[in-house]
Amino acid sequence: MTIFVLVPGMFTGAHVWHRTADRLAAAGAEAHAVRLSGLDTALRPAGGDIDLETHISDVVALIDSVGATGRKLVLVGHDYGIHPALGAADRRAGRVDRIVYLDSGLPRNGVPAVAALPDASLRGRTAGTDGDTGSGDELPPPATPGEWRRWGSTEGVPGSALDRLTALAAPHPMATLLQPLRLTGAADSLPATGILCTGNGASIEMVQMMADRGDPALRALADSPATFFELPTGHWPMLSLPDELADVLLRAAAGEGHRLVPADASEPPAHLRPFLLDVPEAPRERHGNVDLYLPEAEEPCPAVLFVHGGPVPAEARPTPRDWPTLRGYAHCAAAGGAVAAVVDHGLHTLGDYERAAADVAAAMERVRADPRVDADRTALWFFSGGGPIAARWLDAPPPWLRCLAATYPVFGPMPGWGLTDSRFDPARAVANAGTLPVVLTRVGLETPAIAATVEEFLASAKECGADVEVVEVPHGHHAFETVDPTDESRDAVRRAVRAVLDRLWRPGRR
Numbered sequence: 001m002t003i004f005v006l007v008p009g010m011f012t013g014a015h016v017w018h019r020t021a022d023r024l025a026a027a028g029a030e031a032h033a034v035r036l037s038g039l040d041t042a043l044r045p046a047g048g049d050i051d052l053e054t055h056i057s058d059v060v061a062l063i064d065s066v067g068a069t070g071r072k073l074v075l076v077g078h079d080y081g082i083h084p085a086l087g088a089a090d091r092r093a094g095r096v097d098r099i100v101y102l103d104s105g106l107p108r109n110g111v112p113a114v115a116a117l118p119d120a121s122l123r124g125r126t127a128g129t130d131g132d133t134g135s136g137d138e139l140p141p142p143a144t145p146g147e148w149r150r151w152g153s154t155e156g157v158p159g160s161a162l163d164r165l166t167a168l169a170a171p172h173p174m175a176t177l178l179q180p181l182r183l184t185g186a187a188d189s190l191p192a193t194g195i196l197c198t199g200n201g202a203s204i205e206m207v208q209m210m211a212d213r214g215d216p217a218l219r220a221l222a223d224s225p226a227t228f229f230e231l232p233t234g235h236w237p238m239l240s241l242p243d244e245l246a247d248v249l250l251r252a253a254a255g256e257g258h259r260l261v262p263a264d265a266s267e268p269p270a271h272l273r274p275f276l277l278d279v280p281e282a283p284r285e286r287h288g289n290v291d292l293y294l295p296e297a298e299e300p301c302p303a304v305l306f307v308h309g310g311p312v313p314a315e316a317r318p319t320p321r322d323w324p325t326l327r328g329y330a331h332c333a334a335a336g337g338a339v340a341a342v343v344d345h346g347l348h349t350l351g352d353y354e355r356a357a358a359d360v361a362a363a364m365e366r367v368r369a370d371p372r373v374d375a376d377r378t379a380l381w382f383f384s385g386g387g388p389i390a391a392r393w394l395d396a397p398p399p400w401l402r403c404l405a406a407t408y409p410v411f412g413p414m415p416g417w418g419l420t421d422s423r424f425d426p427a428r429a430v431a432n433a434g435t436l437p438v439v440l441t442r443v444g445l446e447t448p449a450i451a452a453t454v455e456e457f458l459a460s461a462k463e464c465g466a467d468v469e470v471v472e473v474p475h476g477h478h479a480f481e482t483v484d485p486t487d488e489s490r491d492a493v494r495r496a497v498r499a500v501l502d503r504l505w506r507p508g509r510r
Contacts, residue, residue, distance in 0.1 A: 009079025013040030023246035141169035152235025153415035212269030227257025275328030282334035309384025
C-alpha cells in the first residue's frame with residue numbers, strides 16, 4: 001500500500017484534495033491532506049506567528065502520524081506547498097520514498113518561496129536584516145474567481161469549484177514566503193517526479209529545452225532518474241482533473257514517467273544543432289553585448305536587430321548570440337543587404353523582463369548610431385520568450401522602425417509568469433501599432449499555452465486592422481530551425497527573411 005501525503009498551495013487547504021484523495025483511496029492507496037497552520041485551521045502557535053518552519057512542522061507531524069514503516073510514502077507538494085514538503089522530506093528523509101513536484105518550482109536551499117511567486121511586486125520583498133520575516137503580516141487571498149488567474153491558469157476548473165475555492169480561500173502568512181528554506185541535503189537522493197500542467201505554460205519539451213540551455217537545476221534533473229508527466233489543464237489539477245491527477249500520482253509512485261535526455265558530449269543539444277540553411281558567412285564584429293554582421297556595401301544599409309528568447313541562465317555557454325539559429329538568421333539578413341545585429345540581453349529569470357527590454361533598447365541605439373547603418377530603416381526580430389519585449393515597440397513604434405518580426409513568440413503574458421504588467425503584453429499593444437508591419441512565423445506543433453498567446457495576438461491585430469503577415473510552418477516545432485530541418489522549414493525561413501527585408505527597402509511609413 002502506498003501512502004500519499006498531499007500538501008496544498010497558497011491560500012488553499014486540505015479541502016482542495018478531496019476528490020483526488022477519494023480516487024487514490026478507491027485504488028487501494030492511503031491519502032492524507034495536510035492542514036497547514038493559518039490556512040486550514042483557526043489554531044495558531046503561541047504568539048500567533050506562522051512561518052515556513054511552522055508549515056514544515058505541520059507536514060512532519062502528519063508524516064509521523066501515519067507511522068507504519070514498510071509502506072511506501074509519497075510526498076506531494078503543489079505550488080507553494082513544495083517548500084514545506086521539501087523541508088519535511090529533509091527532516092524525515094528515511095521515511096519518504098518519493099517527492100512529487102505538482103506544477104511547482106524547484107526550491108533551493110537558502111531561497112525563500114517568494115522568489116518563485118508569479119507576482120513581480122512580491123518577488124522584491126525579503127526578510128528584514130534583523131531576521132524579521134514579517135510575522136503577523138498576511139497576503140490577501142483572491143477575492144473573486146477571476147483573481148485566481150493572477151496566481152496561475154484556471155483552465156478546466158468548473159465554475160462551481162472555482163466559487164468554492166474563492167469562498168474557502170484564506171489569507172497567506174507572509175512569513176512563510178519570506179523565511180528562507182533551510183535544507184541539509186538529507187533528501188537530495190530521494191526519487192523525484194514532476195507533474196507539469198500544460199495549460200499553465202509548462203511542458204516536458206520546455207523543461208528539456210531549458211536543461212539543454214544550461215539551467216543548473218534542470219540539468220541536474222536530466223542527469224538523475226527523475227520522471228515527468230504532463231496534464232492538459234491549468235494550475236489546479238486537483239479541481240479540474242482530479243481523477244486523472246490521482247492516476248498520474250499512482251504511476252509516479254510506481255516510478256513511471258518520462259525522463260529527460262541527459263547531455264551527450266557526442267551530440268549537441270537541440271539549440272546548438274546546425275542551422276537549416278547553408279548561407280554565406282558575413283564578416284562579424286563584436287561590440288560589447290552586440291554582434292554586427294556586415295554586408296558588402298559602400299553606402300549605409302538597413303539593419304535588423306535579432307532578440308533571443310528565454311529566460312536563459314546567466315551561466316549558459318555559449319551565450320545566445322553564438323547559437324546557430326541566431327547566427328544563421330543574421331547571415332541571411334546580411335546576404336540580403338542588411339546589417340544584422342544580435343544582442344545578448346539580460347533575460348535570465350522571469351523577473352528580468354524590464355532589464356532585458358532596456359538592453360534591447362540600448363542595443364538598437366548602438367546599431368542605429370553605427371555609420372554603416374541607415375538609422376531610419378531598421379527592424380526588430382524577436383524569438384520565443386523574448387516576445388513580450390516586443391510590446392514596447394508595438395505600443396509606440398518610432399518612425400525609424402520599418403518592421404517588427406517574431407518567430408514562435410510568446411506573444412502575451414503566460415499563466416504563472418507574473419507578467420501582469422501591460423507593458424509586456426503584445427496582444428494589447430498591437431492596437432497602437434498603426435502602420436507598423438509585423439511578420440509573424442507560427443509553428444503548427446507549438447506548446448498549447450504559447451500557441452494561445454499567438455492566437456490572442458492575431459485576434460487583437462485583426463480587430464484593430466494591424467498589418468500582420470503570418471508565415472506558417474504547419475509541421476514545425478518550437479525552434480524548428482534546428483529540430484526540424486525540412487524543406488517546409490527552409491522555405492519558411494526564406495519567406496520570413498524576404499518579408500522583413502522587403503519592408504526595410506520600401507518607402508518609409510507614414
